[in-house]
Amino acid sequence: MIHLLFLVYIAATVFPLLLVFMVSITEEKSLLIHGYSILPHQIDFSAYRFLFQDSHTILRAYGVTILVTAAGTISSLLMTALFAYPLSRRDFPFRTGMTFYVFFTMLFNGGLVPWYLVYTKYLSIDNTLLALIIPNLLMSGFNILIMRTFFMNTIPPSIIESASIDGAGELRIFWQIILRLSLPVLSTIGLFSTLAYWNDWYNSLIFISDAQNFSIQYLLNKTLLDIQVLLSQAGNSGQSQLLANAPTETIRMAMAIIGIGPIILAYPFFQKYIVQGLTVGAVKG
Amino acid sequence: MRTVPSAAKRGSLWKAIVKYRVLIIMTIPGLLYFLINNYLPMFGVIIAFKDLSYTKGILGSEWVGFKNFEFLFKTENAFIITRNTVLYNAVFIVINVVMAVTVAILLNAIRRKLVSRFYQSIILLPYLLSAVIIGYLVFSFLSVEFGFVNKLILEPLGIDAISWYSEPKYWPYILVIVNAWKSIGYFSIVYLAAIVGIDSEYYEAAVLDGASKWQQVRSITVPLIMPVIMTLTLLQVGRIFNADFGLFFQVPMNSGALMSTTDVIDTYVYRALLQMGDIGMASAAGLYQSVLGFLLVFGVNAIVRKVNNEHALF
Structure with missing residues (x-):
């Protein structure tokens, strides 16, 4: 009985993904007649063939996303750990004030308008890759508090003391002891950060208008609203003939599969850490 | 005399x-990051009381008092x-709690851990997808010309195609379903972690006393995970003004025809700022949201602290 319920639930979860995949491998003309069907009347991979022939736009967007995800995750982890460690030290005299400084950002925010103006008018990072890395995604108060709690609960102060007596400086203690002992929390937060950067389209929507810096998610967003985005970019490379009879409906869905693909493929490997991370988040900090 | 202690303190x-x-x-x-990303924008809320001109800058622009708010509240928006x-x-919030706790209890009742873990990994999947992708998935169902619903459900039944993206009345249901699809898996994993943490002796004692499965759920599982349910629900209630x-x-594809049932404060602020260029209106709506949200978090926390101090968030 329970299993029957779960089979229904799982079917409901997987069905939309399967539908998009099936549409992406349907022959365009049969799709125009039969609609988005879960069982293609005629299988055809020309949408993918088309996307790979005109791969320039997509490869570029992938490149942007991969670069931003890698640079963002590494700097995010480093900055979060650097900040969380002093907050975890019971002897650090400024920890209460600084913890409140972090915590307050979780309670109140100034809203979109001033935030937007800070980054566009004062820092002028709009239309650069920095706009995809820094605003909102780089550090979160929540992650800092989680990491601080982990440091406090798992690293005995006596280790730090004895290292300090042995003449190790603060930086060396942080680098060689704290980070080594904290791989579980580092990998969990790193994973969530990777997902956040990979899935981000909001910063692109707000800050990016130059197609050179579109991330893959934002390119997908643009394609859903208007398939011409893909076509117009390829136009200058002399492929317009090919584009005139491009299978636009199936291309759209093939794009979605290209966007989901890496996550689904990597999911079995990182699924364990995600569950761990959610459980950490549920425990009161 | 007075300078001595303060000097010592300074020392x-x-x-x-x-x-x-x-x-x-x-x-x-x-410290610098939060200053730029969070604290400067907090001071920037004064824009809501100004007639912002880019040439004069934020501080140089003229004060207009509550004019922006007057304009905002004069419209029915x-x-x-x-x-x-x-x-x-x-x-x-209601659907998430009820469904997710139910799913978590059912997951916990599955004896074979491998099967349970398989179910968990599938139902968590939607949580990992971006809103853009979810927009695509919904579009594959609701596309007017080729969508699964119009073409493969309504057409065979002889019902006329519905133009989903211009009919506001269906959207409350669509958005509730999509949200459930996306978040229930996530919340049930969190609740499951709380259930797994319950000491098995409680259940053993209950079984000895002849308690049925349902009685065990009602008198052991639910009361014992109540603190987690309360914390998660309060966090969501505190953010009730943030959509x-x-x-x-993404899901309604920013369709103008649907605004009456799909427009929320966040989408309104976005459109006012970046599509209509009405900074006054956008910042007024944004500040209105921030202040309400802030008061609510404190209000909720104060009430909870009175009722049961242990469940308070801070």
Whole structure:
């Protein structure tokens, strides 16, 4: 009985993904007649063939996303750990004030308008890759508090003391002891950060208008609203003939599969850490 | 006399700074980041009381008092977006709690751990997808010309195709379903973690006393995970004025015809700022949201602290 319920639930979860995949491998003309069907009347991979022939736009967007995800995750982890460690030290005299400084950002925010103006008018990072890395995604108060709690609960102060007596400086203690002992929390937060950067389209929507810096998610967003985005970019490379009879409906869905693909493929490997991370988040900090 | 202690204090502060200088330097990137990303925008809320001109800058622009707010509340938009935001979130919160706790209890009842883990990994999947992708998935169902619903369900039944993206009346249901699809898996994993943490002796004792499965759930499982349910629900209640921008922006594809049932404060602020260029209106709506949200978090926390101090968030 329970299993029957779960089979229904799982079917409901997987069905939309399967539908998009099936549409992406349907022959365009049969799709125009039969609609988005879960069982293609005629299988055809020309949408993918088309996307790979005109791969320039997509490869570029992938490149942007991969670069931003890698640079963002590494700097995010480093900055979060650097900040969380002093907050975890019971002897650090400024920890209460600084913890409140972090915590307050979780309670109140100034809203979109001033935030937007800070980054566009004062820092002028709009239309650069920095706009995809820094605003909102780089550090979160929540992650800092989680990491601080982990440091406090798992690293005995006596280790730090004895290292300090042995003449190790603060930086060396942080680098060689704290980070080594904290791989579980580092990998969990790193994973969530990777997902956040990979899935981000909001910063692109707000800050990016130059197609050179579109991330893959934002390119997908643009394609859903208007398939011409893909076509117009390829136009200058002399492929317009090919584009005139491009299978636009199936291309759209093939794009979605290209966007989901890496996550689904990597999911079995990182699924364990995600569950761990959610459980950490549920425990009161 | 008075200067002596303060001088000593200053001296000890200086000593602390010198002693902990490395730790202090470690915090500088973080302090700067929150200053730029969070605290400067907080002071920037004064824009809502100004007639912003880019040439004069934020500080140089003229004060206009509550004019921007007057304009905002004169339109019926203020009411619509507040109603939509609060009602959708309220429904989401109730559905999430009820469904996710049920799913978590059912998952816990599965004996074979491998099967349970398989179910868990599938139902968590939607949580990992971006709102853009979810927009695509919904589009594959609702596309007017080729969508699964119109073409493979309604057409065979002889019902006329519905133009989903221009009929506001269906959207409350669509958005509630999409939100459930996306978040129930996530919440049930969190609740399951709480259930797994319950000491098995409680259940053993209950079985000895002849308690049925249902009685065990009602008198052991639910009461014992209540603190987690309360914490998660309160966190969501505190954010009831903040809508999930991705859900309300990507899924209805920013369609103007649907605004009466899909526009929420966050999408309104976005459109006012970046599509209509009405900074006054956008910042007024944004500040209105921030202040309501802030008061609510404190209000909820104060009430909870009175009722049961252990469940308070801070």
